[in-house]
Amino acid sequence: MSQKRSHEDAEHSAGPQSQAARITKIRACAECKRHKIKCEPVAGEQKCSKCLRSNLECIPHNPNQRFHEEDALWKANATAELSQLRSAVQVLLRHNQLPDLASVTDKTPTGTIISPLNASENGAHTTMIVPPMDMTRENSVESDLGEESELVPAPMRSLYDLTRIRNLRSHIGRKTDTNSMEDDFIGQGIISESEAETLFTSFMENMYQLLWAGMLVPHYTLHAVRLHSTLLTAAILAISAMHTPGRGEALQKCYNVFVTLTYSACLARVDSLDDIRALCLAAFYLSNLSYKLSGLAVRNAIEMNIHQAFHKLMRGHADQRDNVRLWYAVYVCERQFSIAYGRPPLLHEDVATKNIERFLDSPHTTPGDIRLCAQVTLFKILTEAYMTFGSDPEQPLTEADFQQLRMFNFAIEQWRLLWQPRSADSAPIGSYPSKGVVLYYHFARFQLNSLALRALPPPSAASSETLSYDRREAANIAISAATSTLTLIFEEPDLRRAMTAVPIFTHTMVAFCATFLLKMAKTWGGVAQAASPEWATEPLGLGLNFNISQVLSLSRRSANFLAKVADSLNDKHLTKHIARGIKELLKHFDTPETPASTTAPPHSRPDTGETRPVETLNGIGGSGPAIDFTDGYNMYDLIGSYGFGFDETFLGQAASSDFDLWPS
Incomplete structure (x- = not known):
C-alpha cells in the first residue's frame, strides 16, 4: 500500500510535466502521414528526412485540416448559388417593374413574414408581404389623468389611454412623408x-x-x-x-x-x-x-382627422385651409362615384359641407375654392335626392313623389343661378369654369327627372299606358336636359378642348345621356309608330317631346366627337370604349333595307309650322318591318337606377384586365 501510495504521489506530482510532454510530442508531418511512413526528424533541420529528400514543405499534420477544407468548399459553393439566385430574382423584379431587391430587404420590418397565400389581381398572382401583428406598447405606459386629458374622448382613445398599445393610437399629429x-x-x-x-x-x-x-x-x-x-x-x-x-x-x-x-x-x-x-x-x-x-x-382622410379641419379653421388655425380643401375634394370624389354606381354614399353631411359660405368668406379664397365648393353643394342636392327616392330599379315614383321632385328641380335651378356667375373664367382653360357649371346643371336635371320613367310597364302598340301629367312633365325635362348636355359640349369650344383632360365623370355624362336617348328612341319609338302613322309630326303620341332624328344626329355627333378625342389619348382611355359603345347602339337603327342616311320628305309640325326630315329607323316611319320593342324590355336597362349603371351598361369600359398588374 505504501508503495502504491508513493507511486500515486509521484504520478500526481509529475502529472503536469507528463501532460506538457504529451502536448509537445512530435508527430508525423502531413507528407509522411499521407504516405503512411515514419516521420524521422533531422538534427539541426526544420524538415524531416522525407521532406528534405523530396524538397517539400514540411507541415505538421493537423487532424482538423480536413474539416476546414470541407467547410471552405461548402461555403464557396453556397456563396456561388446565393449569388446566382440573387441575380435571378433581380431579373424577375426588373421584368415585373418591381422595386430593387436591396430596397425591399432594407425596408422589410423585423419579424415580417411572407404569406403563403396569394393575392390575385385579374388572374395575376403575387405573394404579399405581411407585417407582424404588433401589440407593443409606448415607452411611457402610465395612464394620463391630468387636467389636459379629454373628459369624454372617443372610445378607442380611452382604450389607448389604458393600454398604450401603439396600433390603437389615432393620428394626433401629422408629418410629411x-x-x-x-x-x-x-x-x-x-x-x-x-x-x-x-x-x-x-x-x-x-x-x-x-x-x-x-x-x-x-x-x-x-x-x-x-x-x-x-x-x-x-x-x-x-x-x-x-x-x-x-x-x-x-x-x-x-x-x-x-x-x-x-x-x-x-x-x-x-x-x-x-x-x-x-x-x-x-x-x-x-x-x-x-x-x-x-x-x-375617405377612410384614410377620416383616420387622419381631416374631417375636423373645418372646426380648427374656424377657431383661427389658418394652416387648416388646405386640409378643408382636401376634405371637400374627398367629399366630391366619393359622391361622384357612389352616384355613378347607384350606391349609398359613405360620407354624410357635416359642419364643413353645411357651412360652405363661411369657408368662402375669406380673403384667401381662390377661384379653385369656388369651383370646388360649387361641386360640393350640387352633390349635396343629388345625395338628398338619392336618400329620398332610393336606387331600387323596380320601385317607380308615385304621384306624390313628383312634388318632392319639383323641389329638387328648383334647388338645382337656384344652384346654377348662384354658382355660374361666381365661376370666373381662367386664362389657361377659358370659360370652362362657368360652362362646366352649366354642363353639370343639365346633367343633374337629367339624372333626377329620368327617375320618372323608372320601373314603368313595357310600352306596347296594343295597350300603351298613358303617362300622367306630372310624370310626362318630368320625363320631358329629362329628355330636354340629356339633349342639352350633348349639345352644350358641341357648341362650347372651351368644353370641347377640355374633353381630352377632364375626369371620367364628365365622359360618363355623355355616355349616359346618349344611351338614354337612343334607348328611348328604340323603346318608345315603336309606340309612336303604332299610335299614329304620322308619328313624326307628334311628340311620340304620348305627350313626350322627343325628336328621333335629333337624337340620332346628336348620338352620331357624340360618337364621332369622342372618337376624335380618343385619337389624342392612350388606347386604354375610357373615351374609346364609350365611342365604340354608342356606335354599337346606333347599329340597331341602321339596316340594309333602311339605311340611316335615308330620309323621308319633310313634314310640317302643326303646332309650330317647323319642318324637319323624318328619319327611317328599322321600319319606323317607313315601309320596312317594325322592331318588336317589347322583347326583353327592361326599364332598368333603359335608365339604370339612380346611378349611371356605370359598371353594367353597354360601354365595355376599360376593364381592369386591360391593366395587367404583372405582365408576362
Whole structure:
C-alpha cells in the first residue's frame, strides 16, 4: 500500500510535466502521414528526412485540416448559388417593374413574414408581404389623468389611454412623408427620369388646372412631388401617360407601381396628405379603380382627422385651409362615384359641407375654392335626392313623389343661378369654369327627372299606358336636359378642348345621356309608330317631346366627337370604349333595307309650322318591318337606377384586365 501510495504521489506530482510532454510530442508531418511512413526528424533541420529528400514543405499534420477544407468548399459553393439566385430574382423584379431587391430587404420590418397565400389581381398572382401583428406598447405606459386629458374622448382613445398599445393610437399629429428619390421607382430605373419629366410637364400643362386649379397637386416640380409622396408621383405619371398616345409602356409601368403601392397602403397607417391626394386623383381618372380608391381615400382622410379641419379653421388655425380643401375634394370624389354606381354614399353631411359660405368668406379664397365648393353643394342636392327616392330599379315614383321632385328641380335651378356667375373664367382653360357649371346643371336635371320613367310597364302598340301629367312633365325635362348636355359640349369650344383632360365623370355624362336617348328612341319609338302613322309630326303620341332624328344626329355627333378625342389619348382611355359603345347602339337603327342616311320628305309640325326630315329607323316611319320593342324590355336597362349603371351598361369600359398588374 505504501508503495502504491508513493507511486500515486509521484504520478500526481509529475502529472503536469507528463501532460506538457504529451502536448509537445512530435508527430508525423502531413507528407509522411499521407504516405503512411515514419516521420524521422533531422538534427539541426526544420524538415524531416522525407521532406528534405523530396524538397517539400514540411507541415505538421493537423487532424482538423480536413474539416476546414470541407467547410471552405461548402461555403464557396453556397456563396456561388446565393449569388446566382440573387441575380435571378433581380431579373424577375426588373421584368415585373418591381422595386430593387436591396430596397425591399432594407425596408422589410423585423419579424415580417411572407404569406403563403396569394393575392390575385385579374388572374395575376403575387405573394404579399405581411407585417407582424404588433401589440407593443409606448415607452411611457402610465395612464394620463391630468387636467389636459379629454373628459369624454372617443372610445378607442380611452382604450389607448389604458393600454398604450401603439396600433390603437389615432393620428394626433401629422408629418410629411419624406421619400428618398434614390429608392423610388424613378431612382430604380423602372421609368427614366427624362420620361418622367416629360409626363409630369404634360400633366401640368394640360390637366393641372381642370381639377379646381390644381387643388390635388400642391407641388409644382417633379422633384418636389417625389420628395413628398411616391404614390402621388406614380398617380400623376400614370394619368399623364393615359392621356398621351404612344405611351402604353410607360402607362403600364406607372400603373403597376401605383397599384403595388396602393396594395401596401391599404392596411398601413397613412401619414401623408399627399397620399390621400393621390388616391383621389387616381379615382378621378382610372375608371377601373375609381370606386375602390374613392372609398380608401375617405377612410384614410377620416383616420387622419381631416374631417375636423373645418372646426380648427374656424377657431383661427389658418394652416387648416388646405386640409378643408382636401376634405371637400374627398367629399366630391366619393359622391361622384357612389352616384355613378347607384350606391349609398359613405360620407354624410357635416359642419364643413353645411357651412360652405363661411369657408368662402375669406380673403384667401381662390377661384379653385369656388369651383370646388360649387361641386360640393350640387352633390349635396343629388345625395338628398338619392336618400329620398332610393336606387331600387323596380320601385317607380308615385304621384306624390313628383312634388318632392319639383323641389329638387328648383334647388338645382337656384344652384346654377348662384354658382355660374361666381365661376370666373381662367386664362389657361377659358370659360370652362362657368360652362362646366352649366354642363353639370343639365346633367343633374337629367339624372333626377329620368327617375320618372323608372320601373314603368313595357310600352306596347296594343295597350300603351298613358303617362300622367306630372310624370310626362318630368320625363320631358329629362329628355330636354340629356339633349342639352350633348349639345352644350358641341357648341362650347372651351368644353370641347377640355374633353381630352377632364375626369371620367364628365365622359360618363355623355355616355349616359346618349344611351338614354337612343334607348328611348328604340323603346318608345315603336309606340309612336303604332299610335299614329304620322308619328313624326307628334311628340311620340304620348305627350313626350322627343325628336328621333335629333337624337340620332346628336348620338352620331357624340360618337364621332369622342372618337376624335380618343385619337389624342392612350388606347386604354375610357373615351374609346364609350365611342365604340354608342356606335354599337346606333347599329340597331341602321339596316340594309333602311339605311340611316335615308330620309323621308319633310313634314310640317302643326303646332309650330317647323319642318324637319323624318328619319327611317328599322321600319319606323317607313315601309320596312317594325322592331318588336317589347322583347326583353327592361326599364332598368333603359335608365339604370339612380346611378349611371356605370359598371353594367353597354360601354365595355376599360376593364381592369386591360391593366395587367404583372405582365408576362
